[in-house]
Amino acid sequence: MEEEIANWLKKAEHDLNAVKSSIKTKNYDWACFQAQQAAEKALKALFIKKYKRLWKIHDLVKLAEKIKAPKEILNSCDELYPHYIPARYDVEVKYDKKDAEKSLLNAKIILKWTKEKLEKK
Numbered sequence: 001m002e003e004e005i006a007n008w009l010k011k012a013e014h015d016l017n018a019v020k021s022s023i024k025t026k027n028y029d030w031a032c033f034q035a036q037q038a039a040e041k042a043l044k045a046l047f048i049k050k051y052k053r054l055w056k057i058h059d060l061v062k063l064a065e066k067i068k069a070p071k072e073i074l075n076s077c078d079e080l081y082p083h084y085i086p087a088r089y090d091v092e093v094k095y096d097k098k099d100a101e102k103s104l105l106n107a108k109i110i111l112k113w114t115k116e117k118l119e120k121k
Helices: 002-024 028-051 060-066 071-083 097-120
Strands: none
Touching: 002 028, 002 097, 028 060, 028 071, 028 097, 060 071, 071 097
């Protein structure tokens, strides 16, 4: 179980680093999606720690609510979750550097909180 949690967290950190690379190359839509993925994987690591199983869901807000995340984390999840589909498929949605940097910030907030919670348990 601990290895599975560590793997999810490692993937989350990998995605977070990828966000930074995507911003540098001006792939802002992909950066927003990667930030959503980083947050999702980090939250799943904490969910597994708490419930001893994986919940196959992509809704960050529902995932965060289930693990009793504070309002700040719920707010970050609420801002990131909408990037899950449009950043990959919707050609009408235009992302810019500001969107990508905001997504990076939200993912960092979620990962920081998640790591703190995982260390306490």
